[in-house]
Amino acid sequence: MVYGIIELINFAHGEVYMIGAFVALIVASVLTMAGFTGPAVLALAMVFAIIYSGAYGFTVEKIAYKPLRHAPRLSPLISAIGMSIFLQNYVLLVQTPDFLPFPNLIPELEFLDPISHIFSSNDLAILSITTLSMVALVLFVKYTRMGKAMRATSQDRTMSTLVGIPINKVISTTFVIGSTLAAIGAVLIASFMQQINFYIGFVAGIKAFTAAVLGGIGSIPGAVLGSLILGLTESFATGYIRSDYEDVFAFALLVIILIFRPAGLLGKTKTQKV
Amino acid sequence: MLRVLDIHTYYGNIQALKGVTIEVAEGEIITLIGANGAGKTTTLMSISAVVPPRSGEILFKGKPITKLSPEKIVGMGISQAPEGRRIFPGLTVLENLDMGAFLRKDKAGIKEDLDYVLDLFPILAERQGQAGGTLSGGEQQMLAISRALMARPQLLLLDEPSLGLAPIIVQRIFDIIRKINSEHGTTIFLVEQNANLALQVSHRGYVMENGVITMQDTAANLAANEEIKKAYLGI
Numbered sequence A: 001m002v003y004g005i006i007e008l009i010n011f012a013h014g015e016v017y018m019i020g021a022f023v024a025l026i027v028a029s030v031l032t033m034a035g036f037t038g039p040a041v042l043a044l045a046m047v048f049a050i051i052y053s054g055a056y057g058f059t060v061e062k063i064a065y066k067p068l069r070h071a072p073r074l075s076p077l078i079s080a081i082g083m084s085i086f087l088q089n090y091v092l093l094v095q096t097p098d099f100l101p102f103p104n105l106i107p108e109l110e111f112l113d114p115i116s117h118i119f120s121s122n123d124l125a126i127l128s129i130t131t132l133s134m135v136a137l138v139l140f141v142k143y144t145r146m147g148k149a150m151r152a153t154s155q156d157r158t159m160s161t162l163v164g165i166p167i168n169k170v171i172s173t174t175f176v177i178g179s180t181l182a183a184i185g186a187v188l189i190a191s192f193m194q195q196i197n198f199y200i201g202f203v204a205g206i207k208a209f210t211a212a213v214l215g216g217i218g219s220i221p222g223a224v225l226g227s228l229i230l231g232l233t234e235s236f237a238t239g240y241i242r243s244d245y246e247d248v249f250a251f252a253l254l255v256i257i258l259i260f261r262p263a264g265l266l267g268k269t270k271t272q273k274v
Numbered sequence B: 001m002l003r004v005l006d007i008h009t010y011y012g013n014i015q016a017l018k019g020v021t022i023e024v025a026e027g028e029i030i031t032l033i034g035a036n037g038a039g040k041t042t043t044l045m046s047i048s049a050v051v052p053p054r055s056g057e058i059l060f061k062g063k064p065i066t067k068l069s070p071e072k073i074v075g076m077g078i079s080q081a082p083e084g085r086r087i088f089p090g091l092t093v094l095e096n097l098d099m100g101a102f103l104r105k106d107k108a109g110i111k112e113d114l115d116y117v118l119d120l121f122p123i124l125a126e127r128q129g130q131a132g133g134t135l136s137g138g139e140q141q142m143l144a145i146s147r148a149l150m151a152r153p154q155l156l157l158l159d160e161p162s163l164g165l166a167p168i169i170v171q172r173i174f175d176i177i178r179k180i181n182s183e184h185g186t187t188i189f190l191v192e193q194n195a196n197l198a199l200q201v202s203h204r205g206y207v208m209e210n211g212v213i214t215m216q217d218t219a220a221n222l223a224a225n226e227e228i229k230k231a232y233l234g235i
Helices: A002-006 A013-033 A039-068 A074-094 A110-115 A121-143 A145-155 A157-162 A167-193 A200-215 A220-240 A243-260 B040-047 B070-076 B093-100 B107-120 B122-126 B137-149 B167-184 B195-201 B219-224 B226-233
Strands: B002-011 B014-024 B029-034 B055-060 B078-081 B155-159 B187-192 B204-209 B212-218
Touching: A002 A145, A002 A167, A013 A039, A013 A074, A013 A167, A013 A200, A039 A074, A039 A167, A074 A200, A121 A145, A121 A167, A121 A220, A145 A157, A145 A167, A145 B093, A157 A167, A157 B070, A167 A200, A200 A220, A200 A243, A220 A243, B002 B040, B014 B029, B014 B040, B014 B212, B029 B040, B029 B167, B029 B195, B040 B078, B040 B155, B040 B187, B070 B078, B078 B137, B093 B107, B093 B137, B107 B122, B107 B137, B107 B167, B122 B137, B137 B155, B137 B167, B167 B187, B167 B195, B187 B195, B195 B219, B195 B226, B204 B219, B212 B219, B219 B226
Parallel strands: B029 B187, B029 B204, B078 B155, B155 B187
Antiparallel strands: B002 B014, B002 B055, B204 B212
């Protein structure tokens, strides 16, 4: 999404995700110590993760990308990598280099008990919240004025300013929305994996980028499809061959797709009329 | 209404405008003619603040607008249909028009103007759900003018509306430019290479060469001027 609008791979996106997970962990721990349980902890942890991640995403854009808006394309890319390394090390220093246990915040649903070995509450939560977020995002981008302005900005930035679209605001909004989604993902995945460290964002970022390229960069349903295919490939590779080969297969798939369909599965090949 | 006073505009180190002064009165159609690279588009882009001038001043209804952001300028009532049309290719015709009214909040007024432009260019009503990038050149030009009108401008900047279009479409577009001016009282600042047609619809004209204004007069006098005839009218 961010790539679509400013044509920049936001390497710090993974770090925003990781920070979301840390914030959720801190909030959840405090609440648990205060005696709260159940969905309230999940909801509050999620809300705080979203607020913090949103603020980080907003700030990263203002500090690292906005001053470089008119610079050659390589400069913001380097600045993005720098931001990513900076945030990783910041968390490493102020928190810990070790893995931290993350509580499973998703309450067990009783009606899923009989089939919980194949489809757990976690699975249900991840599946439903992801679907919900994707539908909400697609509707937002398609029908709201801000959404239309985002698409307009990604298609022709100069023209967007000529019709009066405040593009700085549009770009900030895009970063905040992207970061919000990262925070939601972080809380869900951390609950599922039950451990986090300062490095999870980097891995998640690379995987998310792979999935986005696989599905067609800039396409929201494409990103979801890409993630699904990537996840299945990894699981099958782990199951049938060896778990060590998980990443090898994931990236081999990426290479194959890029050779035969460079625009990605659902990506549009750009046709330009002159 | 609009006073451009001695503006100097640069692209990096290259000076494109070397002291341009233009005045546009309310209700007028004025035209700026000149060869390729004379600085016509740059003049419009300076007014819209996309390429702000390095020195000089631009006044709109007596207020300086030189230091404002492009969106503020649209908000004050200056909108532009730029060179090359620049339709948002992935947005539908209706969405393109809606973006033209981005800064407006008056729903009823927007609807009114939408009906007005669809009435001016009925073909756009037929194509309303289609992506902008799939329209023909003439339809895109109509959409670009309509999108600029959706801001309900007091001053409409049109950059080369005839570029690359069939003569019959060009004629139709110029008829409508005249109609917008006479019916709505919208002031129009036209930039054209098709000097012949531009001088026919305009009240006054300016001639630009290498970033400076070399001549200004009523459109009729310019059309009768021997030098202009030779250089721009091909007679």
